[in-house]
Each structure stands twice: as C-alpha cells, then as structure tokens.
Amino acid sequence: MHIEQITLQRTPVGLPDASDFAFGHAELPQPEDGQVLVRVLALSLDPYLRSAMAGRHLSASIGIGDLVRGEGLVEVLASRHPAMAAGEQWVAACGWRSHALLDAAAVAQARRVPAWLDRPTLALGGLGMPGLTAWAGLNRLADARAGDTLVVSAASGPVGATVGQLAKIKGCRVIGIAGGPEKCAWVTGVAGFDACIDYRAEDLRQALDRLCPQGVDVYFDNVGGDTLLALLERLALGARVVLCxxxxxxxxAAPTAINxxxxxxxxxxxxxxxxxxxxxxxxQMLTEMKAHYLAGRLQFREDIAEGLQSAPAAFVRLMQGRNQGKALVRL
Amino acid sequence: MHIEQITLQRTPVGLPDASDFAFGHAELPQPEDGQVLVRVLALSLDPYLRSAMAGRHLSASIGIGDLVRGEGLVEVLASRHPAMAAGEQWVAACGWRSHALLDAAAVAQARRVPAWLDRPTLALGGLGMPGLTAWAGLNRLADARAGDTLVVSAASGPVGATVGQLAKIKGCRVIGIAGGPEKCAWVTGVAGFDACIDYRAEDLRQALDRLCPQGVDVYFDNVGGDTLLALLERLALGARVVLCxxxxxxxxAAPTAINxxxxxxxxxxxxxxxxxxxxxxxxQMLTEMKAHYLAGRLQFREDIAEGLQSAPAAFVRLMQGRNQGKALVRL
Structure with missing residues (x-):
C-alpha cells in the first residue's frame, strides 16, 4: 500500500524551517496478527517534538531520515487486534503520514475517542494530552484554591487555555500571558480569563505589577525564559510554580537561569x-471536563492546517508562536 | 551602665573582614516598665547576618554604625516584665554586646532555655533555631522517608548535622558534603552519616555518582552555587529539594543559575x-529532639570563640567555612 509521509531531512538549528522536512511516499504492508491499519484524519503538532528533534526530550529522539513522530486522530481501516475495530476513531502515535500500521505497543497506548465528543479533534487538545497536562498540573501539583491569583503563560494554547478555564471554575483570579492582540482577545473574550497580558505590546513586569499587586499564588509555566524569571520575582508567600x-x-536558546x-x-x-x-x-479528568464542556464552561480553539504537506510549515508557525489555538493538520 | 558592644564599621565587600567591625562602649539605661536587663553569656554567629549587612536579607538590614544584630544566650539581671525573672536563662535577640535591654517585643520573641538542657548553648544551635530549621525542612518540606537517599551540604554545621542525624533516625541513607577532612571525619565518625564527601579533596560530581548511583531522593541545600547545580543533575524521579x-x-558571588x-x-x-x-x-521539635538527645542519638558540635572582641574574627571564619560546628562566642 502506497502512503504519504514526512521525514526529518536535517536537524533544525534554532527555529525549525520547512526545508528541514521532506515529503515522500512509502510502502505500508498489510496488518499481521496483533496489528491495526489506520488512516490518519488529523495530526497533533506539539512543541515537545522540537526537543525530540534535538535529542533533548525524555521521549525517543527523531533523527535524520526518521519519520516525524507525533500523535494523531486515526480511523481504523483494518484490525487484527482485539482492542480495535474497523470504523472506530482513536488517538494513536501514528507519526506524520497518511496511514499507519499500529503494532501491539502502539495499540496499548492508544486512547479511544469518547463517544460523546462532537469534535473528535479535541481528543488531541483540550480533552486529550494537553487537557490532562492542564488538569494534572492544576490539581495534583499546583494545589490551586479559590481566591488564588493564578498566572499562566502560552494562555491561548491548549494547555494554557485549559489551565485558566479550570482555574476560573475553581474560583481563582486568572491572568493569562500571550503574544499578540488576537490571542489575548480570545483568552479574555472567549475563554473568560480575568485579564491577558500581551507581552509583545507591553512590559511584562509592569503589567504583572499592575494586575497582581499582592503577588502571584500560582504560576503555571509553559515557556520558561524571561517570562519565568519575571514571575519568580513576583511570587506571593507560599506560591506554587508548575514547570510544564x-x-x-x-x-x-540558552537555558533559563533561576535564582x-x-x-x-x-x-x-x-x-x-x-x-x-x-x-x-x-x-477522572475526562469525567470532570465532559461535564464542563457539555455545559459550555470550556472553550477550545483549534488552528487547523489542511493536508499532510502543510505540516512542516504549520510546525514552524507553532514554534514561532504564531498559531491561534491547538495546532493541528487535517488530512 | 557601661557595656561593651560591636558595631558595623563598613559594609563588607565580598568576604567580610574583622576591620569591618568596631569594638566600643555604650551606656545602657536601667529597665523601665516592660523591659528586661540581661547579661549576654554567648552569642550565636549565623551566616544570614552577612546578608543582613548587605541589605539582602528578609530580616532588617544592618547599616553602618548599627549594633550588629543576632541572638544570644542571656541571663536575666533585672526584669520589669512579668514573663522573665532574674537568674533565668533565655535565648533572645540581644545583638553583639555584653548586656542588653530587651523591650516587650524582644521579650515576646525570646525563648526560655529548657530546664533539661545540660548544655544551654545548644539552645542556640541544634536544639534552637538551626535545629528547628532542620526539623521543619525535613518533616514539613522534604517529606523524607525510610529508604530515601538524602544528601545534605554544610553537613557539619548545626543545620546540616541535625538534618542528617534526624534523617538517619527516619531510616534514610545519608550522604553529607563538607569541606576538609576534619569536618568529614566528624560527620561520619560522630554524627553517624553513611558517607561524607570532602568537596575540597575530590570531584563532587564523581563522588555523587559513586555514592548515589540511583540518584538523590532528597537534597537539603545549605549552600547553593555549584553544589546545588551538581545535585540537580542527579535527582531521582520525584526528588525533593529543600532550599535552606x-x-x-x-x-x-553571582546568584546560582538553576536550569x-x-x-x-x-x-x-x-x-x-x-x-x-x-x-x-x-x-513539637523540642519534644522529639529531647528524647533523641537524652538517648545519645543526636550529637552536636560547637566552635566557641572566647570574648566579645573575638566575634568579628569568628564571624569571618564562619563565612570562610573554617568553623568546626556551630559558631559561638562565649562572653
């Protein structure tokens, strides 16, 4: 079977470039016992892949010539594994390609798209891994409580937006940080944060001083760098910082240097x-978030590029921070 | 009344020098209502005073011409406050002087030396503020558990030695870090740590790799700097780091830069x-530690200089790391 795929052509230096990737074709054998053939409906683009390309991530590295890894929303075409049946939609580690053969290990790690989910791509975003990241950070690590002033960076991204909305539901005062007026307008106008700082338009430290005169109780950090340093200077007594x-x-860039x-x-x-x-x-996360989502208390934004060939450029936009919401590629 | 005192003559630059301080005399009035006149028996020398002299500490700064602050073991000479009676021994914020007039605020913060304590100066060390620091860090912040590998720096100091001994009692494997063979010999031979790394004699990173092949579960940091960086590179999953x-x-020196x-x-x-x-x-700390101390399970070491005039030189030795145990000045 002939499929389309994208491989890494060159290890990115600094900001990745679309020319670091190569579009091509490959043969995919038919599934054997324990394997599942899937068609990829949408790819999830995630910043951690940049680290994997540099060999700096906890997960496996992506080397030159390798298929670019990553999760996607897939539809089962043919299954020889008892856990999956033709026609079902799952989130699985498919990589950047049009079709994939999932082995038993990939099947074991895959997650069924919930039947109640009207937008299945949300299983790649706010109701998937980024959502779990937000939920776990907020509930298990940050111990966020009603009345806390919570700041979250990359506030319009799938993790940040979910963190802020869940914190609002808990009764926190929530300040987002994002780059550009469009992101900030969505964060306050749609996601309902109390405020959003456009760090490109105003001095972050001055804005934090104005919005958080009593200091910051919880900082959920998605970016590191100078943003993290500015927040550390403004922590309230007993503050919690989640490094995400x-x-x-x-x-x-050089590692952030915390004092x-x-x-x-x-x-x-x-x-x-x-x-x-x-x-x-x-x-547990899905049970809680389903209720909020179906009641209209959680808003998710997606930034969807069309076609597998658009994946490299969309990934570059993500790493430039130019995406508006969860970065996806629809095939 | 004529008393002896030491004031700050010059704000130290880098390592303090004995000439940064001035010995002199002052008049002390008789106590009025609510005040207590005390004689200082022993002064506690603590590294945080160096920060206070630089205006960088949480507590009040020590400016040029100011009496050097600090706690001491004092004996009540005359009291016009109901909480204290002549002849009693207390730990109080007396400053570097032979006698002090405690006002109501100082009386309220003072702590009576426990009657069972055979060495009253320990109320300035392992059974006083440094002991409470160790106890709180270990029990409230580090969540140290039996089987943990715990590393503590400044291991022969009053905080570090107490941390390590309490951790041993909990069932941890305890590795100290200290400078010089004499300190290390005391840490393993008397305080009973499993090992002590002499960072002046061997490469800290190599020694940690040898002694903690599974990584470090708890690091109790008294020093920051490159020692902290070396430990952060060797944390086990789920590790706890206490910054003390x-x-x-x-x-x-330039602030430590944590990645x-x-x-x-x-x-x-x-x-x-x-x-x-x-x-x-x-x-609660005293109740627990009294039992361990009286049973011989806690060893404390004191480095005692004689006479108020020796305080500046003793403080310089402390800031050079040349003290052997809790730094005190006996008057």
Whole structure:
C-alpha cells in the first residue's frame, strides 16, 4: 500500500524551517496478527517534538531520515487486534503520514475517542494530552484554591487555555500571558480569563505589577525564559510554580537561569510536570471536563492546517508562536 | 551602665573582614516598665547576618554604625516584665554586646532555655533555631522517608548535622558534603552519616555518582552555587529539594543559575525554607529532639570563640567555612 509521509531531512538549528522536512511516499504492508491499519484524519503538532528533534526530550529522539513522530486522530481501516475495530476513531502515535500500521505497543497506548465528543479533534487538545497536562498540573501539583491569583503563560494554547478555564471554575483570579492582540482577545473574550497580558505590546513586569499587586499564588509555566524569571520575582508567600514547558528554549536558546533566592524569599514550591506520569487520571479528568464542556464552561480553539504537506510549515508557525489555538493538520 | 558592644564599621565587600567591625562602649539605661536587663553569656554567629549587612536579607538590614544584630544566650539581671525573672536563662535577640535591654517585643520573641538542657548553648544551635530549621525542612518540606537517599551540604554545621542525624533516625541513607577532612571525619565518625564527601579533596560530581548511583531522593541545600547545580543533575524521579541557605552567594558571588529543565526531567519538587514560618513547631521539635538527645542519638558540635572582641574574627571564619560546628562566642 502506497502512503504519504514526512521525514526529518536535517536537524533544525534554532527555529525549525520547512526545508528541514521532506515529503515522500512509502510502502505500508498489510496488518499481521496483533496489528491495526489506520488512516490518519488529523495530526497533533506539539512543541515537545522540537526537543525530540534535538535529542533533548525524555521521549525517543527523531533523527535524520526518521519519520516525524507525533500523535494523531486515526480511523481504523483494518484490525487484527482485539482492542480495535474497523470504523472506530482513536488517538494513536501514528507519526506524520497518511496511514499507519499500529503494532501491539502502539495499540496499548492508544486512547479511544469518547463517544460523546462532537469534535473528535479535541481528543488531541483540550480533552486529550494537553487537557490532562492542564488538569494534572492544576490539581495534583499546583494545589490551586479559590481566591488564588493564578498566572499562566502560552494562555491561548491548549494547555494554557485549559489551565485558566479550570482555574476560573475553581474560583481563582486568572491572568493569562500571550503574544499578540488576537490571542489575548480570545483568552479574555472567549475563554473568560480575568485579564491577558500581551507581552509583545507591553512590559511584562509592569503589567504583572499592575494586575497582581499582592503577588502571584500560582504560576503555571509553559515557556520558561524571561517570562519565568519575571514571575519568580513576583511570587506571593507560599506560591506554587508548575514547570510544564520551556518554549523559550526549545529552539536552542540558552537555558533559563533561576535564582534560588527568589524561591526562598517566597517560601515557594516549584515542581516539574511531565504528563506521562498522570495517565492514571485520564478517566477522572475526562469525567470532570465532559461535564464542563457539555455545559459550555470550556472553550477550545483549534488552528487547523489542511493536508499532510502543510505540516512542516504549520510546525514552524507553532514554534514561532504564531498559531491561534491547538495546532493541528487535517488530512 | 557601661557595656561593651560591636558595631558595623563598613559594609563588607565580598568576604567580610574583622576591620569591618568596631569594638566600643555604650551606656545602657536601667529597665523601665516592660523591659528586661540581661547579661549576654554567648552569642550565636549565623551566616544570614552577612546578608543582613548587605541589605539582602528578609530580616532588617544592618547599616553602618548599627549594633550588629543576632541572638544570644542571656541571663536575666533585672526584669520589669512579668514573663522573665532574674537568674533565668533565655535565648533572645540581644545583638553583639555584653548586656542588653530587651523591650516587650524582644521579650515576646525570646525563648526560655529548657530546664533539661545540660548544655544551654545548644539552645542556640541544634536544639534552637538551626535545629528547628532542620526539623521543619525535613518533616514539613522534604517529606523524607525510610529508604530515601538524602544528601545534605554544610553537613557539619548545626543545620546540616541535625538534618542528617534526624534523617538517619527516619531510616534514610545519608550522604553529607563538607569541606576538609576534619569536618568529614566528624560527620561520619560522630554524627553517624553513611558517607561524607570532602568537596575540597575530590570531584563532587564523581563522588555523587559513586555514592548515589540511583540518584538523590532528597537534597537539603545549605549552600547553593555549584553544589546545588551538581545535585540537580542527579535527582531521582520525584526528588525533593529543600532550599535552606545560599552560603555560596552570601559573600556576594553571582546568584546560582538553576536550569528548570532539570526539575522537569526529575519531576522534582523544590521548596524554599525560612525558619521564621515554623516557630509553631518549636515545642513539637523540642519534644522529639529531647528524647533523641537524652538517648545519645543526636550529637552536636560547637566552635566557641572566647570574648566579645573575638566575634568579628569568628564571624569571618564562619563565612570562610573554617568553623568546626556551630559558631559561638562565649562572653
């Protein structure tokens, strides 16, 4: 069977470029016992892939000539595994290609798209891994409570937007940080945050001082870099900081340099979050978020590129922070 | 009344020098209502005073011409406050002087030396504020458990030695870090740690790799600097890091620069400790530690200089790390 695929052509230096990737074709054999043939309906583009391309991520590296990894929304075409049946929709580690053969390990890690989900691509975003990231960070690591002032960066992204909306439901005062007026307008106007700082348009430190005069109780960090440093200078006593992503250094910038004296001064707790540790909470997360979503209390935004060949350019836009919501490629 | 005192003559630059201080005399009035006149028996020398002299500490700054602050073991000479009676021994904020007039606020913060304590100066060390620091960090922040590999820096100091001994009692495997063979010999031979790394004699990273092949579950940091960075590179999954002191930067070195990616990789929790938050636990700490101390399970070491005039030189030795145990000045 002839399929389309995208491989890594060159290890990106700094910001990735579409020419770092190559579009091509491959043969895909028919499924053997324990395997499942799927068609990819949509690909999820995630910043961690940039680290994997640099060999710096916890997950396996993506080397030159390798199929670009990544999860997608898939439809089962032919199954020789008892867990999946033709016609079903799943989220699976398919990679950047039109069709994939899932082996038993990939089937074991795949997640069925919930039947109640009217937009199946949300299983790649706010109701999928990014949603679980937000839920676990907020509930298991940040101990966010009603009345807390919570700040979240990359606020219009699938993790940030979910963090902020769940925190609002908990009764927190929620301030987002995002780049550009369009993102900020969505964060306050649609996602319902109390405020959103456009760090490209105003001085972040001044804006934080104005919006958080009592300091910050919870900072959910998706970016690292100078944004993290600015927040550490403004922690309230007993603050909690969740380290979730380091967008500022994924493209190769020098590591963020935290001064531990700031954590001592605030008696702060800083914790590193890796979503892989929290799959056990997926059902609990979905149960809670289903209720909020169906009641209209959770809004999700998607930035959808069309066609597999658009994936490299869409990934570059994501790493430039130019996406508006969860970055997807529809095939 | 004529008393002896030491004032700050010059704000130290880098390592303090004895000439930064001035010995002199002052008049002390008789106590009025609500005040207590005390004689100072012993002064506690603590690294945080260096930060206070630089105006960088949470507590009030020590400016040029000011009496050097600090706690001491005092004996009540004359009291016009109902809480204190002549002849009693207390730990109080007396400053570097032979006698002090405590006002109501100082009386309220003072702590009576426990009657069972055969060495009253221990109320300035392992059974006082440094002991409470160790107890609170270990029990409230680090969540140290039997079987954990715990590393503590400044291991022969009053905080570090207490941390390690309490952790041994809990069933942890305890590795100390200290400078010089004499300190290390005391840490393993008397305080009973499993090992002690002499960071001046061997490469810290190699020693940690040898002694902690499975990584470090708890790191109790009293120093910051490169020692902290070396430990962050070696955290086990789910590790806890307690930030208690930053000896490496008290003398003015550049702030330690932590890379947050290390915390994410280890899913670590890092928390800032300030002992002032934990005075509510003093009685509980003393109850527990009294039992261990009287049973011979806790060893404390004191480094005692003689006479008020020796305080500046003793403080310089402390800030050079040349003290052997809790730094005190006996008057």
């Amino acid at each position: 992503g380091l967008m500022a250094q994924y493209n190769g 531990p004296a700031l954590l001592i001064r605030a008696r702060a707790t800083m914790r590193g979050l890796v979503v892989y540790d929290h799959w056990d909470a997926l059902e | 002191g930053l000896m490496a930067q008290y003398n003015g 947050p990616a290390l915390l994410i990789r280890a899913r670590a929790t890092m928390r800032g400790l300030v002992v002032y938050d934990h005075w509510d636990a003093l009685e």
